[in-house]
Amino acid sequence: DVDTVVGFVIVVLARLSAYQVFGPILPCLARLGIAYAFLGPYFPGELFHAGIDFTRLMAMLTTDLSGIYGTLLFISATYMAVFLVLGSFIEHSGAAQFFVDFPLALFRGVKAGGGYAAVMSSGFMGMGSGSPVANVVTTGTFTIPLMKRTGFFPHVAGGIEAAASTGGQIMPPVMGAVAFVMAEFTATPYVKIMGYALVPAFLYFLAVGFSVRFRADLRDLEALPADEIPELSSVLRRWKFFLPIVVLVVVLVAGYTPGLAAFWAVLSLVLVIVPRRPDAAFFTTVWRCLEFGGKRAAEFATAMACIAILVKVIMGTGVGLKLPILIAEYAGGSLVLAYLLTAFASTVLGMGLPTVAAYIVVAVLAVPALTNLGAHQLQAHFFVLYFSILSALTPPVALAALAASKVAVALAALAASKVAETDYMKTSWASLQFGYVAYLIPFLFALNPALMGLGSAGAIAAAASGTLLGCIATSALLQGYFIKRASLLDRALLGISAVGFFGFVARPHLAIFAGALVCAAIVILKQGGWAAASLGKAPIVRN
Numbered sequence: 001d002v003d004t005v006v007g008f009v010i011v012v013l014a015r016l017s018a019y020q021v022f023g024p025i026l027p028c029l030a031r032l033g034i035a036y037a038f039l040g041p042y043f044p045g046e047l048f049h050a051g052i053d054f055t056r057l058m059a060m061l062t063t064d065l066s067g068i069y070g071t072l073l074f075i076s077a078t079y080m081a082v083f084l085v086l087g088s089f090i091e092h093s094g095a096a097q098f099f100v101d102f103p104l105a106l107f108r109g110v111k112a113g114g115g116y117a118a119v120m121s122s123g124f125m126g127m128g129s130g131s132p133v134a135n136v137v138t139t140g141t142f143t144i145p146l147m148k149r150t151g152f153f154p155h156v157a158g159g160i161e162a163a164a165s166t167g168g169q170i171m172p173p174v175m176g177a178v179a180f181v182m183a184e185f186t187a188t189p190y191v192k193i194m195g196y197a198l199v200p201a202f203l204y205f206l207a208v209g210f211s212v213r214f215r216a217d218l219r220d221l222e223a224l225p226a227d228e229i230p231e232l233s234s235v236l237r238r239w240k241f242f243l244p245i246v247v248l249v250v251v252l253v254a255g256y257t258p259g260l261a262a263f264w265a266v267l268s269l270v271l272v273i274v275p276r277r278p279d280a281a282f283f284t285t286v287w288r289c290l291e292f293g294g295k296r297a298a299e300f301a302t303a304m305a306c307i308a309i310l311v312k313v314i315m316g317t318g319v320g321l322k323l324p325i326l327i328a329e330y331a332g333g334s335l336v337l338a339y340l341l342t343a344f345a346s347t348v349l350g351m352g353l354p355t356v357a358a359y360i361v362v363a364v365l366a367v368p369a370l371t372n373l374g375a376h377q378l379q380a381h382f383f384v385l386y387f388s389i390l391s392a393l394t395p396p397v398a399l400a401a402l403a404a405s406k407v408a409v410a411l412a413a414l415a416a417s418k419v420a421e422t423d424y425m426k427t428s429w430a431s432l433q434f435g436y437v438a439y440l441i442p443f444l445f446a447l448n449p450a451l452m453g454l455g456s457a458g459a460i461a462a463a464a465s466g467t468l469l470g471c472i473a474t475s476a477l478l479q480g481y482f483i484k485r486a487s488l489l490d491r492a493l494l495g496i497s498a499v500g501f502f503g504f505v506a507r508p509h510l511a512i513f514a515g516a517l518v519c520a521a522i523v524i525l526k527q528g529g530w531a532a533a534s535l536g537k538a539p540i541v542r543n
Helices: 002-022 025-042 054-063 071-092 095-106 113-128 132-149 154-170 175-186 190-219 232-236 239-253 258-273 280-316 319-330 335-349 355-372 377-392 395-403 412-420 424-435 437-447 457-479 488-506 510-526 530-534
Strands: none
Touching (some): 002 054, 025 054, 054 280, 071 239, 095 239, 113 132, 132 154, 154 437, 190 239, 190 424, 190 437, 239 258, 319 335, 319 355, 377 437, 437 488, 457 488
8 A cells, every 4th residue: 555655665765865874784784674574484493473564564664653753763853963963063163173272272381282182172072072083083183293293103193083082972961972862762861871971981081191191101202382282371262162061061950851952052152153243154154064963963864764674673573572581591691791792792783883873773682681680771771882882993893884985973093094194903903002991991880880870979989999090000001101111010010900900890899909009009119109200211112
């Protein structure tokens, strides 16, 4: 009938539009879902189902309000669209330049100032855009050349920018738009999602910052050239560009919807950039921001419509109820092993999918299994989120993303390598040295919810402190420098110390913390104490 034909056309158009924007991975997943709907009777064991005929399948996908026109597309058309417009305004209205100039001016004359500026400016940009590639292209255009000029190797400069920019997807308040889906899935207010993400996000950026510091000390790098960096006083005259972020957070905390908060943030930014006498250039800028944000929102809508096909088939055939049981069986009832399987699945799916799509698929399949094994619902969802974004750093992903040439949100490291004019794989491996903490934090808050703010103030402070000390030790280990260049014994002790601090976070016992502290103290004493750090220059290392 007509409904079936129209439904078929809608499904085809959803797949074609997703292919045009994101490449073949999303349409292939949708195609696999449709094939499974027809071929269910031929699958063995728990994957068996009675099969769905063509007419019923088209009705499920298009006229059923839990199909293509269900929750995912609703989130895309409401919350995501407005936040993407906000990100567009930040990128193209002059706010992005302020977020770059402010850290540069703040670290004017400071060794490794370019690296610190990259970390801080990416954090600021991440608050509004949530896109690693947008962060690299916007902030890296300025910070990467400066890092190269002060002595960082090109691939290292690109790696620092890639690691810092990837943090944009875990930095409140926007978090790469995936926070809206998480809020809907968990029935948790969006402002609480922001609160849970805050401590891990700050720890992430602190860890990247410490890695930058140790690398700069190792190579005795120069400070930023003062004559090329704006003075802090002149930059602070543009303080009004902080207003949209403040408005966004205040309105959210006041209890209003994320969409309304983003609307007022956009409006406040328009008021900031409007000249006393609005001219043609002002209206052109506003139009360009709206146009770019609208295009990005349309791209996200195609992804959500396409992934909704797979999700609907999973739930409609009943396999969504069976897979958590299978995952639990494969994990042997072990929550830790289930987390490892989930991390692998999230990383693989992240190879060719936008973060939101990868998160949705794994959340639908794996989170029920994790919660059945005893995980807190929010811990499980945040775990999936972190590993869904790690394709931006993990080197093998580059090869998959390069095959899908139009994947819009893939690979901060690829973008950074282009800006840095260096080899992509070298840049990607360097980004792992600076963004390694993204692989550790999910397991830590999976084992200790206090790291997400789920607990008493004392428990939260202990978890955050242990994680920070572990990150410092790990950064020193990876960069080969602590107070001075680290020997093999120093690195071994730092490694033991890092394991101890992270172990304390996972299983809070003072004996574990004391052991880690002793190992760190031995390194400090062995290297001559903090006062001895200034007696000689660090040796220059070629890597």
